[in-house]
Amino acid sequence: MKKIVTAIILGIVFIAQAQGQQKIEPYKEYKNRAESFYELVYGLYYLPKYNLFSEYYPNTNQPNLNYFNDGEKAAKEVSFLWPFSGMTSAVNILYKIDKKKYNTSLKNLIEAQKQYRDTIRKPIGYQAYPTRLEKSDRYYDDNGLVGIDYIEAYSNTKQKSYLKDAKEVFEFIISGWNSDLEGGVTWLEGIYDQKPACSNGKATVLALKIYEQTKDKYYLDWGLKFYNWMHSHLKAEENIYWNDMKTADRSVLKTAWTYNTGTMLQAAVSLYKITGNKMYLNEAQSLAEGSYLYFGKKQTDGRISILDNPWFTVVLFRGYQDLYAVDQNSKYINTIIKNIDFAWANARDDKGLLYSDWNAEKDESKTPKWLLNQAAVIELYARIALIKKQNT
Template sequence: MKKNLLVLAFLVGLLTCCKSEDAPIKPVKPTDPGSINKEYMSRAETTFANIFKYYWSDKVRMMFGSYPNTLGTPQEPSSPDYNSHAYLWGLGSVVSAFNAIVQNTDNVDFRMTYESRLKETLLKYYNTTKEPMCFGCFVNPHDQRLYDDAIWVGIDLADLYSKTKDSWYLDYAKSVWNFVLSGKDDELGGGVYWDENAKDSKNTCSNAPAVVLALKLYQITNDAAYLENGKDIYKWTKSKLQDPSDYLYWDCIKTSGKIETSKFSYNSGQMLQAAVLLYNATGEEQYLTDAKL
C-alpha cells in the first residue's frame, strides 16, 4: 500500500493533540491522565521516527513524497517529481508534526535528532531567484510558489520560535510574511492571491492562515503592523468568502468575481483560529462572536 507523507505527518499532530478523555490507544487507568498523555507522546515520537526511517534520504538530504518510492532513490533535487521528493506541501506537514511534538515535550534529544535535517531540507526549497525570497513548491531552481504552502510553514516556524527562541525560525517566518505581502493588492478590494505566477484567484486557504501568521508574529514582536495587516486580511476574507447562511467559508473568488463555492474544513477552521487570535489581541467582542458562529 502506498503511504502518503502528508497523512502520516498529520497523524503525529493528531496524537499530540489527544486529551485524557479520548479513547486511549491501549488500556490505561482513567485515574492517571498523565500516563495517557505519555502514551500518546510516545506514539507520536515513534510515528515521527518511522517517517524519517522510510521517507528521508541521506543521499540528497531530502524526503520522499510517498512510500514505497517507485524510483528507488531520489533524482537530483532540481527535478519536481512527486515520486522523487516531497513537495513543500508534504514537507510542511512534517515540519508541523515536528512542531507539534516540540510544543508538547521538553525532550531535547528529540529536537536535536531531527532539527538540523529539517532546517537543511527546508533551505533547499528556499527560492532565492526573485524577491521577496521565500519557500517554493519544489527545490531550486524551479520557481513556482504558492502563498498558502509557504504560510503553513511560516506558522510552524513562528510557533517553533516561540518555544525554542531560536532566531533562525523567526527570521524565516518573517520572510514568509514578506512574501505574503507581495501577494496582496487592491484587486477585488484586497486579499492575498493563491498562486504567485497565475494570480487569477484569491483563496480562503491563502488568506485565513495569513491572518494566523500575522497574529503569531504580532504576539512575538508586538509590531502593530502585523496586527493591522491581519485585521485587514481577515475583514476582506469575511466579506468576500463567508457564506452568510452557515458562516462557513467558500474556497476562493476568481479575479473575474466568480466564487468557487466548495467548502473545506481547514478553511473555516483557519478563520475560526484567526478570529480567536484577533479577539485575544484586541478584546473586540465581534471576533469572539465570529469564532462561535
C-alpha cells in the same frame, strides 16, 4: 491504633497514586503514539541522499499529484514543499512535548526546508520544489505554511533567526497583495485569476502569530486586513469558508475544505485573545459549530466523522484546540479524537501507516501513502497528548 491509622494513610496514598496514574495514562498513550508514529514515518520516508523526504511510501509507482495550478504532475524523487512542511509542523508540536528530545530534529528539519528557498527571484520566497533540483512556482499558501512553521519554531526556541525567517516569508506573501477584489493575495506568484481562502487564511494566521510574539502593530494591522478581507469575501452563511473568488467576475467557488475554516477559526481566537473583543470569540464559536454541522456525518457506530483530507482535518483541529483553550467546550476536539482513534484501530496498512480515509470505507492496504497525510497523524496525536497533559 497507630498501625490501623498507618494502614489507612497508606491505603489513601495508594488510591491517590493509582488515580493519578489513571489520569496521566491518556497523555502517555497519545504521546507514545505521536512519538512512535514519527519514528515510523521518518524511517520510511526519509531520503539521506537529499536530507529530504519522499512524497509517497513506497517510493515507487507513485500516483500523480493534482495540487498545482498547471494541472497534474508526476511525483518526483523528493517531496514537494507542502508535505515537507507537514513534517516540520508535526515536529514543532512534538517539541512542546519533549524539548530536549526534539530540539535537534526541529533544527535539522528547518535547515532542510531551506532547500526550497528561492533567493534568485525577488522578493525571496519558497518555491514548490527544491531549488537545487529545478525551478518551480512559488505559491503564497505554501509560503504561509512555511512562515507558520518558522514562527512556531521561534515560539518554541526563541531563536531569533526563526523570527527573521517568518518575517521574510510574510514580506513575500504581502508582495502579492493587490487592489483586485479590494485586496487579498492570489494562489501563486504571477497568476491573477483568483483570490483563494488557502493563501489569505494562512497569511492571516501568520501575521497574527508574528504579532503575538513581537507586539509589532505592523503585523496586527496586516492580520486584520487579511481577516476582514476573508470575512467579507469568502465567508458563507453556513459559518464556513468557501474556496475562492474569481477576479474576472467576482464569482465564488462554493467548494468548502475544512482547513480554510480552520485557519479562520484560529485567527478569530487569536484576535479575541489580542483584543479582548467578544465579537471574535462569538465568531470562533460560530465557525466551530458551522464546520461541525457542515462537514460532520454520522457513522453507523454513532461517531460524527469530519469527512475531509486528513491534513485538512488536522488544520481544523488546530482551530478547535485553540478555541477549547479559551472556552473549554470539548465537543469539537473530542469529535476528531474519536475519529483518529477509530482510524488507528481500523485503518492502517501492514507497515502501520494510516489510510487517507479514516473511516476505512475502502481497502487502502496496498495504496501508496502520501507523506502529508502521515505527518498530519503525528501532529494530531502530539496535539491530543498536550491537551491530555493539561487536563491531568
